Amino acid sequence: MSTGWQQTPGQGGHYPPQQPQTAPLRxxxxxxxxxxxxxxxxxxxxxxxxxxxxxxxxxxxxxxxxxxxxxxxxxxxxxxxxxGQERLPVSHDAAGWASYGGVKLRLVEISEEKTLPAYGGKTIDAPPGMRVVKVVLEFDGPGNALDACHVELESTTGEKFAARPEELDDADLGYFPCSFSEAIETTSTPRNAFAPSASASPEGSAAPSVSAEPSTSPSESAAPYPTASEDPATVHRWRTATYFVLPTSSYPAGVRVTKLTLLPEYVVFR
Incomplete structure (x- = not known):
């Protein structure tokens, strides 16, 4: 009878028991x-x-x-x-003034120029083979309100041209076309020019008069003009000149004035 395991003779004729052989688990x-x-x-x-x-x-x-x-x-x-898109044009009043960023501005002149202002108070000829256009804007209000404005010239073909192109690098042109510091003409008027005197005058005596005539000074003055923020008792009005270059086949059709922080509002003059 098979017992499932084999005996192997050992010493002394004894057969030790052995475990049956089984297949490993898989x-x-x-x-x-x-x-x-x-x-x-x-x-x-x-x-x-x-x-x-x-x-x-x-x-x-x-x-x-x-x-x-x-x-x-x-x-x-x-x-x-x-x-960031120019979507809301600012309207103008009957005199052509537009209120933008706390300042009133209007277009004074668009003209073609043959000469340009140069450094040292001299002038230079406009580059040949192109149309040089000067835009004069007038502002009324705080002198630094539109310091970071951007002025573009629109042509009859629908193109837009930036101010101060590289073709005019030799000319003495300003970098801030809306700034009081770049003015070519300024007018400063006291705010209380038409107000009665603060001190009461004795009866029968004439009150001290205040001249209502504005004082005009050239922009080349040695002393810088104060801005309205520095001199709140004065109303400033100033003009700036901005130059553009167009191909001879294009003609100016309008001027755009924008400021990044005021978008989507912008001003356009045509």
Whole structure:
């Protein structure tokens, strides 16, 4: 009768017992079970649920968070682009004045120039083969309110030209076309020029008179003119000259004045 194990004679004729030989255990997928029945790090033969299925509710709740995180910067960018466009032109009064950024401004002159101001009080000829246009604007209000303005010239062909092009680098032109410091002509008037005297005059005596005539000074004065913020008792009116270069086939049709912090409002003169 077979007992499932073999005896090997040893010393003294004894046969020590031996364990029956059995096949080693193999993973479930090697024993014919499908691969899904075995998962690494777990128990063989126990099916494991997929990652997407186990986390499906967390993923569903995560979708609105991701959507909001994407929408916020998109809306901010759109708002900046929307505000950064010239969409709201400022209207003018009967005299041609437009109120923009706390300052009144109007177009005084658009002319074609053959000579340009140069350094040292001299003049130079305009570059040949192009049309040089001078735009004179007049301002009334605080002298530094529109320091960072941007002036463009519109042509009859619909093109826009920036001020102070590189073709005019040899000319003595200002960098701030709306600034009081770049004025070619200034007028300063006391705010109380037409107000009665603050001190009461004795009866029968004439009150001290205040001249209502504005004082005009050239921009080349050695002492800089105070801005309205430095001298609040004075109303300033000044003019600036801005130069542009156009091809000879184009003619000026209008002037645009913008300031980045005031967009979408802008001023256009035609």
């Amino acid at each position: 993973p479930a997928y090697e024993q014919g079970a499908p691969p899904s029945a075995y998962h690494q790090g777990g128990r063989p033969g126990v099916p494991r649920t997929g990652w997407w299925r186990r986390n499906r509710w967390g993923l569903v709740l995560l979708l609105p968070v991701v959507a909001l995180s994407l929408v916020a910067p998109v809306m901010q960018t759109w708002d900046l682009l929307w505000r």
